[in-house]
Amino acid sequence: MAEKVSNKKVLFNPLSKDNPVIVQILGICSALAVTAKLEPAIVMGLSVIAVLALANVILSLIRNTIPTNIRIIVQLVVVAGLVVIVNQLLLAYAYNVSKQLSVFIGLIITNCILMGRLEAFAMSNKPWPSFLDGIGNGLGYTIILIIVAFFRELLGCGTLLGIQVIPECFYQHGYQNNGLMILPPMALIVVACIIWVQHSFNKDLQE
């Protein structure tokens, strides 16, 4: 890397200023797919943090031995191996959530955030900063997933983590859950709102 970035920045920049989802617009697909409920969103976020951090460290350790021509293949193999491990762990210890997430754990392999971080950071940095970068970007992704899932589950089902939040008397007075929040288009609109809010507070991002 041309310029030396401090470890602190590596860890905290992806949370807001350089967020992978709402600034770089990566990983949108899974943000739409797994955020109808809060629980799968959290599990998905944790899985991405784990896979991204470990893949970053492994790739960073072997970065000088990988021939440039086949580096994408090597990256894919590492990520695929980690994803399979995560998937098996979820099947063993969190079967219900794993059923809800269905193919999307497997599809972490194709998540643009992973390939982006491996190419852009891990291939040219030492293991420790790479680890922090993986954690940071994973957290940035998870935060957005949790915010989106919070609003979608609250307005779409009236629950949070499966617990009834909107009191029963609301329903008796004619309140109804918003079915559109469960459908994917609303995830996109909620993400857009987050981007809107963030850009209006962050002067650097305004064009």
Next chain:
Amino acid sequence: MKFLKRFLDRVRPDFEEGGRFQSLRSVYDGFDTFLFTPSTTANSGVHVHDAMDSKRTMIIVVLALMPCLLFGMYNTGYQHWLACGQGLGPFWTMLLYGFLAVLPKLAVSYITGLGIEFIVAQWRREEIQEGFLVTGILIPLICPIETPLWMIAVATAFSVIFVKEVFGGTGYNIFNVALVTRAFLFFAYPGAMSGDKPFIARDSILGIGSDLPDSFTGATPLGQLATMAGDADSTTLTAINGAELSSWDLFLGLIPGSFGETSTLCILIGAAILLFTGIASWRIIISVFAGGAMMSLITNLFPSPEYPASFLSISDQLCLGGFAFSAVFMATDPVTAAHTTIGKYIYGFLVGVIAIMIRTYNNGYPEGAMLAVLLMNAFAPLIDYCVVQCNINRRAKRARINS
């Protein structure tokens, strides 16, 4: 009138920059230009000078909607009395009942929408744009009469913000604002927007009418069709008291349905006003009906018990549901429709075809017309692009031959 003008001129300084009510400047400006022709004129560039500014255009569209609104009021009362089963009430009582039923919805729609418009206009330091004048009256017209008020408020706020204001306000929206409101309601609260409950007013209002029992149901003709799937050789549509409906009833519109879109007759009167004043494009209206007629003919040639709507005759298809209303008032929205002449034919024709296609072959979505117009809104710029490119290519070819 003189008095009003004098009053507006006297309070003007209060609303100028630095005045007492500076924050309400856009509101003042909106009312001032709504009531009187603005005294300022453009002094640069080339401008068309015409009394027909967008405020006057909107007023005429609202006027064209009046027959539908009045008929909707009468029909609401008529259906209510029919459902009570004790004979019809006096004409004026039924009209008054419908008026009282729709008034809160009109108020909610206008207050929510205009409130957001005023805030945004003030925030951006722009004039208030008048697009909501029409949208606000369209929204109650295309909703079932029993839609809860808070749902109308939520849906109106959603579509004004996300369909209109984020794209830059009136004239920049990609989708028709009123239709997105309806689509939002349809997808967000399906229980309250379809089925056999919401299309008949159920409660007495200010002592007029009587309360219906909870068990009472009255499906719209399209709703009845959807439930016939699988076991019908032909279709018989019935009114809510069980009498059979003729094509003439469907045309007149004394049937359950969304408030203002049941009567094809009143819609045609509105269409006549719009065409006479040159506001709506006759090309679009004609081609929507042509597309709908052609698709109805095709579905009618291959009727199947799986899709009961395929038994309907062409005229019934065109009179039922929101088709005619969409053709006249929604598809012709000059902002979201195609702009080129040939593009208008293609756009309208596809709206008609897709509307009937969705209605017939998807029993879950009887409101095919709404979805068809929204879909074609998305494609209108592409249609225009293709038409313009074809024209350019043709002329370029001609230039090459001549040279």
